[in-house]
Amino acid sequence: MELFLSQILNGLAIGQVYALIALGFSLVFGVANIINFAQGALFMLGAFIAYSAIAWFGLPLIPAAIVSVVIVAILGLLLERIALRPLMGAPYIAPFLSTLAISTIIDQSAEIIWSPESQPFPASISSTTFFIGNAYITVTDLVIFGFGAAATIALTLFVSYTWTGRALRATAQDPAAAAQLGIRTDVMRQIAFGLAGALGALSGILVALYFQSVFPQMGIPFGLKGFAAALLGGLARIPGAVVGGLLLGIGETLASAYVGDSYRDAIAFSLLLLMLLVRPNGLLGGGKLNALGGSGAAAGAMPTTSLLASASSQLSATRAYYLPAWGFLVVGAAFALVPLLVSSTYVLQALIYGFIFALLAVSVSLVSGAAGILSIGHAAFFGVGAYAVAVLARPYGLSADVTLLAAVVLTALVALIAAIPLLKLSGHTAALGTLAIGQIGFLVFLNWVSVTRGPMGILNIPHPVLEVLGGLRFATTGQKYWLVLGLVVIAVVIAERYVSSPIGRTWRAIREDRLAAQASGLPVRRYILLAFAISGALAGLAGGLFAYVQQVVSPESFTVETSILILTMAVLGGLGNLSGAVLTGFALAILPEFLRGFEEWRMIIYGLLLLVALRVRPQGLLGAR
Amino acid sequence: MAETQPRIVIDAIDVHYGAVQALFGVSLTVGAREVVAVLGGNASGKSTTIKSVLGLVRPTKGTITLDGAPVNGQRPDAIIARGVASVPEGRRVFPEMSVYENLLLGAYPRRREARELAGDLERVYDAFPRLKERRAQLAGTMSGGEQQMLALARAWLRKPTLVCIDEPSMGLSPRFVDQVYEVLQSWKAQGITILLVEQNARMALELADRAYVLQHGRVAVSGTARDLASDPQVRKAYLGAA
Structure with missing residues (x-):
């Protein structure tokens, strides 16, 4: 029972991190209507830039984290600029493939810069352990949970009560209408990507603190878990992403405690597939996914993977050469x-x-x-x-x-x-x-x-x-x-x-x-x-x-x-x-x-x-x- | 109308959607404080005309001038920034935002004028008590007529000198159509310049000073609203008159 409660507390901490990654997906998905495959790469860079700031330049943890968040936010902007903006009006699937390509390039560059090996993260928070009844929780868990929650609340306040936040939501709901009210939707897209970068970096640093190590291949599994969390919560909704993240965190810590640590990820991904099977719209629903041809067997007025069809609804005549x-x-x-x-x-x-x-x-x-x-x-x-x-x-x-x-x-x-x-x-x-x-x-x-x-x-x-x-x-x-x-x-x-x-x-x-x-x-x-x-x-x-x-x-x-x-x-x-x-x-x-x-x-x-x-x-x- | 510079001058524009041409050398002017209606059937190019003015589509040929300055190829926000407001086709309120937030977004270009904005919001609530009642409700849960009122109020909060309105009566019951046109009449009385696209020619011609009739992407007839309302061809095609 103590183990069970401790795992739940522990799961809440890592779950909060997944929620942050999920929020990065949700923001970009909401505003730009694409799934940013490179979210995991931004996450990994966040962890590594903080690592370098500490290990190479001797910065303390907090300034290192700030440097990393700022740099990755800028990289997020660049990502939109380089990988996505030129593809406006391109086939629906092109932006996704483009972020996939960018993610591959970033991941491999990280292996060249920082070596493919896993490295210990050079900063840690006190490992003092508290007991709540018989369940235990470490200070690290508390700090991670606290930071994650604070970031989520700050983001919620930002999108709810600021002009930029409202404009972001308006762009997410109806970009054409937003443009006609004088909102620069292209800038909103950039802001969404910048925020996604910042959230990615922050979550990367928190994960590095949680597992006390960084490795260049961490982007894809954690990115995928963040996506799982976002999907679990219905995508494009802040509360959904948080609930999804927490559930995933608890689910996988319980799994690693009772089934074995090596199955931690396998179980998280199986959960994702199970979710796709039973509730593709997420726990908190939302029909937004349908806009991507996403869910429901009847979806598909929009040929999302066809490279022949494009957003301009005009087929450009292309020729295919092939052998019989x-x-x-x-x-x-x-x-x-x-x-x-x-x-x-x-x-x-x-x-x-x-x-x-x-x-x-x-x-x-x-x-x-x-x-x-x-x-x-x-x-x-x-x-x-x-x-x-x-x-x-x-x-x-x-x-x-x-x-x-x-x-x-x-x-x-x-x-x-x-x-x-x-x-x-x-x-x-x-x-x-x-x-x-x-x-x-x-x-x-x-x-x-x-x-x-x-x-x-x-x-x-x-x-x-x-x-x-x-x-x-x-x-x-x-x-x-x-x-x-x-x-x-x-x-x-x-x-x-x-x-x-x-x-x-x-x-x-x-x-x-x-x-x-x-x-x-x-x-x-x-x-x-x-x-x-x-x-x-x-x-x-x-x-x-x-x-x-x-x-x-x-x-x-x-x-x-x-x-x-x-x-x-x-x-x-x-x-x-x-x-x-x-x-x-x-x-x-x-x-x-x-x-x-x-x-x-x-x-x-x-x-x-x-x-x-x-x-x-x-x-x-x-x-x- | 001749006394001042016209607000909008569209000079012989062509618009293409991919390989399909939607407008063929359309020309049109809107004078200061004038209400101009663009009429026509489905796919006649009415909406494309208004979209070109708003910078939502780019003409492949010809020029558009707003208050004497060319606006070809400018982004919508740059055009809106020049005192223009838009009431888009199909209302396009933000469904998952409250009525209050929708109204606020109308005033997005004026977001730094916090104090005046509060007063204007009160005036909107006075003019549209229904919106005041429902200000905390999600816009997507309102009826079509209420959404159209919201879209109008949202545009008014821009404090525009020129409004582009795309089919405000579409899909509304006659009672709401009357309400919409009452609002537009009051705007006209306030001296706001209006470019209006409509299929409902009868209502539009009652409001407008002048009108253009588009057919297959070309201006077929144009003239004062009174002349057009009595033009036998127009009566036959758009007013269902016997």
Whole structure:
């Protein structure tokens, strides 16, 4: 009982921090009507700038915190300026992808500046413990709760009783009407982003104090939790964000106390998915989400993920260039000759990874482009395939026919189940749902030690043997090259056949206007589930092949970075255009081979590519279909 | 009308929405203290005309001058700052804010004049007792007619010298339409210049000094309100007259 009460008190403290992150989301969502994926990156920068101010410049905690809040608030303004303003009138999904790109760039830059390792936070508040009855609470908890609550109250007063605050709310409710009253809505957007930056920085510092450490990868999990809290509370409402944050904080501290600390995050993200499943409008309701095509199976008058439709409601004529299904056979046949001409294992190895990522990009392009649900969680499906092969091939010694088939079927099944909570969502919210799926996948790979061997991974995966081909063994790199190429080509041909078929047309209809699709009598849910199953099967195959090529499978191959990379490939190729996905997937996967010595810049380059592409060619290299 | 400089001069503007052209060389003037109505059916370009004046859409060709200074390409807030108020189409009150807050936002450009504002607010409450009664209520929970009154009162708190009004009678019961026009008559009497867009030609022509009739994005007929009200073509098309 004491433990229970203590956990509740403890949860209130961290929950208050989540509420602050959530408020950052809510403000920007309310005023600019986008979900700012970079909120987590601002949060992380807040923690790190405070860290540097203390550790490098010897500032005391409070001035360091102020410096950090100010700098990150300015970065928030810049974010709006650089990543979002140029995209006014661009496709609905472009701003979201743009913040995703910025977030990738910031996260990777932080790893370069501060090293990827976790570092102890150089300031702490007294760890004196109080007892309330038998429950205990530390001074740190109290301070965090106090600061969080004070910031929330200050924000509430600001938006309720000041001219700027009223103008902010007016802009959130009806920007066109606000503009006609003389309110500079562009300035309001900037203020919202600046405030979101300040809130992000403050919460980052409080988290650093709570956990006593900072690490560059902290942005995404905490950002996602803040989003979960915001969604829990119904988004775009201050009291909602606070209630959501507190509930999430209590929920996860209880979970970490009773289930185990390593499951803390997995439980938080599962809560998010559960929430999406049962109450997508949040506990305190609010129909605001519908404006984003957000919730309710009937949402979709607004084609939120289509890169072809844009806010101007005018379709700009774009052309898509793509190969027919048999074209991939021709290209595949040409590539099959390469091992006869090139004997360098290094080159062949690079090409093999190119094929695998081409398949992954196709997998994402199918579900995100054709069916219109942006996926930032495909690394989980990739990983399920890889672990399926690793587990079946290593301890059980099964042949490649069985393991690869198992990988494909199992991943299809996992993807199908994972898609269920997403059925009611589209646009930005669905994308964050997939992010949660990706995070849960990663955490399972990391923590389900009895099966995945945790961070050590599964080593020495045997060479693939195909029983159907009379026990043919693929031992050399050249042999594996043919195996991978053959299976990837078959998979891509099948995927292209789907996309070009009436099923593909139905997917595109659902993407463009879900409501109209439903009104036309299309079984929308069934088609979305089908898209996820097929996409999962493709990703599973890619994962299985990856396991055989790599011969080692460990969780770090399946992080959110991988998911973002695959999505970037699909977007750059032209969402829904499988030929484009193959091209960019292949090209971006072998690109690092030309960047030897600059590996840490890889994600930054991808982020910049995405950012530039959104401005110059949002329909992708070969054109979205 | 000839005595002073006109408030608004629209000179041969074209407006495009993407590939679709909405206005074709529309010209229009609004003199000081004048009430000018722009009439026309659906998609005739009436609203686009008023939106161009407010800076909500940008003409691709032609010029718009406000009090002698060109305003092409200026943002709405810059135009509002020059003494203009807008009563937008569909009322557009802020649904999740109280009546009081909605009114205050009308006075956003005057936010530094706290003392006068308090007095003006009282005057609004006197003129619209209904709004006083409901000042703490969320605007979105009021009826359409009450919302239209709120939108008018909100614009008045701007203390404008020129008001742009887009379809104030849309979707209102006849009783409320009369009330709306009573308010507009009083504004006219106060000497406020009004640019009014309306489908309800009968009411608009009773109020207006002059009017323009738009058809397919072009000015089809223009003249004094009296002439237009007796023009057989206009009567047939817009007044439902026999």
